[in-house]
Amino acid sequence: MVSCLGRTAASLEPRIKLSFEELTDFCGALSKLPCRLREANGVHVLQRRVADCREKAVQLLSQDLAGAAELEDCIETAHSLDIHFDELPLLKQVSVKTLMAKKRQ
Numbered sequence: 071m072v073s074c075l076g077r078t079a080a081s082l083e084p085r086i087k088l089s090f091e092e093l094t095d096f097c098g099a100l101s102k103l104p105c106r107l108r109e110a111n112g113v114h115v116l117q118r119r120v121a122d123c124r125e126k127a128v129q130l131l132s133q134d135l136a137g138a139a140e141l142e143d144c145i146e147t148a149h150s151l152d153i154h155f156d157e158l159p160l161l162k163q164v165s166v167k168t169l170m171a172k173k174r175q
Contacts, residue, residue, distance in 0.1 A: 090155040141165040
């Protein structure tokens with residue numbers, strides 16, 4: 071699933087974000103090539119970083135009272151990786167709810 075989730079600063083062209091699944095599939099395809107590409111290692115590192123971030127998001131979403139700082143840190147990490155994964159929108163919702171609850175106290 072490729073979706074247009076933003077625009078680049080340099081142009082008005084839609085910016086395309088890969089999904090985690092697409093990135094994982096791409097890593098698999100790179101591994102099956104009969105030759106080795108220097109850039110493949112960087113793609114595999116990116117995939118591992120996204121997987122770690124996604125696991126952290128799942129962990130935070132499973133907690134009853136995840137900390138606002140932890141939620142924001144995970145969201146910022148996900149944005150810096152520029153890869154979409156399904157838990158991100160829910161993580162943002164939980165973060166907003168957590169911040170709103172804190173303000174009410």
